[in-house]
Amino acid sequence: MVLTGVTSKAIRKGGAEPPLAPGTFRIYNMRFCPWAEKAMIYVAAKGIDAEVINLNVTDKPEWYFSKHYQGKAPAIEHDGKIVIDSGFIPEYLDDAFPETRILPTDPYEKAQQKLLADRLTAVAHAVPCLFAVMRDRSLKDEKQAKVFEVLKMAEELLTDDFYAGSTPGFPDYVSFPFFEKIWWSASLDGVVDLPTSSFPGVEQYPKLTRWFSSLLESDAVQSVTQSIRDGAEFMNAYATHGELNYDLGL
Amino acid sequence: MVLTGVTSKAIRKGGAEPPLAPGTFRIYNMRFCPWAEKAMIYVAAKGIDAEVINLNVTDKPEWYFSKHYQGKAPAIEHDGKIVIDSGFIPEYLDDAFPETRILPTDPYEKAQQKLLADRLTAVAHAVPCLFAVMRDRSLKDEKQAKVFEVLKMAEELLTDDFYAGSTPGFPDYVSFPFFEKIWWSASLDGVVDLPTSSFPGVEQYPKLTRWFSSLLESDAVQSVTQSIRDGAEFMNAYATHGELNYDLGL
Incomplete structure (x- = not known):
């Protein structure tokens, strides 16, 4: 698997559309966006050779609206076809590249x-609680209670090494970015009482802690993710309506 | 296709679980619920022989929680397997009964x-606007503007006879129940300025009006739907927190 352009600078308004070589599989990405990361991890886990185009989604390049009607990341483009939205890209990739199928074939x-992945979207819904605390530390107790509740549910739903079974699969890959966003938040001072080492904590969440560490260290995640320091800085800027540096860490 | 039990009385708390004959395909339904109706229409359109069990989802029968952890409709049960949630049942049915596949095979x-079906979920999100007007008629102008906006979007997205093309398909079947709920609402006095005959209106929504009429008259919809009078009465009772008669019209 070769992912090119993972560390390319984000293209912003006014920036030209990079020429697409015939036969190239391209993914439009935003380096700190968990939805884009779902698609990136899936592409990496399937071992698809892909060209990554990083986007500035605040000042979006004009040409990108011809790819995605709302100008959002992620989208994929190959063989003249564009598929948008992280809710549909993973299954599309399994249908289009069945030889590296991740979802089971059994209906x-x-x-x-x-369904399990759907239940884990509760983790995504908990992330805005942390944004609220980044803006106002006095909300910490109230908001982190919601995060703990969701982590407890995730711990209970994990009945094997991975949500997909003995090896990582669909529910693991598509939910990981949102757990990772909570991990990033935990590195900011006073946002949430969770450890950044052995996250989210062996005492309260023993299965989830092994799971998170295993996913975080996997080749698929390592090949597409950002450092906790850059991630936390970006999230904090996003939450507090600060200036967003899409090229942080490059 | 034989659907049995479509007009069976709703089972409530205390009611026994009907014995499931081996090989029977069963669907747990709530007659006025648009999410359950998505699954019902899909089962009907695929021509699956099915036994329909209608549920009272206010006073849920205890045994039903062993089928669905939240006790919600719809769920399907066959060959000892249960699949819940209208967001997953249609695709599951296409995977499990590929000979009557409705979604295209091309990835x-x-x-x-x-994706088109996902954009049409805006129609589902507009239905609570009508509940608000049922509770308070003074909100009509503000709330119906949102409904008209969504119908306008739906009209624009309809570029063929059906969302799936020249014949009805996945986006048509799974979105129809929510358009139908708006239609039901239009029959209540002072809720929304839309005609109940030639709904939602040939002037403003010519393509959608042909589409709605065609879907409404289809065998799949006719075999599972309720009358506009009963539907409107149930919706109004639901919106105004009145007593719900799950057996209305039986």
Whole structure:
């Protein structure tokens, strides 16, 4: 698997569309966006050779609206076809590249993994609680209680090494970025009482802590993710309506 | 296709679980719920022989929590397997009964139809606007503006006879129940200025009006839907926190 352009600078308004070589599989990404990261991890886990185009989604390049009607990341483009939205890209990739299928072929098992991933979207819904604390530390106790509740649910739903079973699969890859955003937040002073080492904590969440560490260290995640320092800085700027540096860490 | 039990009385708390004959495909339904209706229409459109169990989801039968952890409708049960949630049942049915596949087999076309269905969930999100007007008629102008906006978007997204193309398909079947809920609401006095005959109106929404009429008259919809009178009465009772008669019209 070769991902090129992972560390390329974000293209902003006025920036030209990079020429797309025939046969190239391209993914439009935003380096700190968990939804884009879902698609990036899936592409990496499937071992697809891909060209990554990083975008500035505040000042979006004009040409990108011809790819995605709202100008959002992620989107993928190959063979003249564009598929948008992290909610649809992973399954599309399994359908289009069945030889590296991640979802089970059995209809029932596939439906169960999708349902599990759906229940884990509660983690994504908890992330705005942390944004609120980044803006106002006095909200910490109230907001982190919600985060702990969601982590407790995630711990209970984890009945094997991974949500997909003995190896990582669909529910693991598509939910990981949101757990990672909580981890990033934990590195900011006074936002949430969770450890950054052995996250989210062996005492309260023993299974989830092994799971998070295993996913974080996997090749798929390592090949597409950002450092906790850059991630936390970007999230904090986003939450507090500060200036966003899309090229942080490059 | 034989759907049995469509007009069976709703089972409530204390009611026994009907014995499931081996090989029977069963669907747990709530007659006035648009999410359950998505699954019901899909089952009907695929021509699956199914036993319908109607539920009272206010006073849920205890045994039903062993089928669905939240006790919600819809769920399907066959061959000892249970799949819950209208967001997953249609695709599961296409995977489990590929001989009557409704979604395209081509990965790109399939993804596009799912994306279109996802954009049409804006219609579902507009339905609570009508509940608000049912509770307080003074909100009509403000709330119906949102409904008209969504219908306008739906009109623009309809570029063929159906969202799926020249024949009804996935985006048509899974979005229809929410358009139908707006239609039901239009029959209540002073809720929304839309006609109940030639809904939502040939002047403003010519393509959508043909589409709605065609879907409404289809065998799949006719075999599972309720009358506009009963539907409107149930919706109004739901919106105004009145007593819900799950057996209305039986």
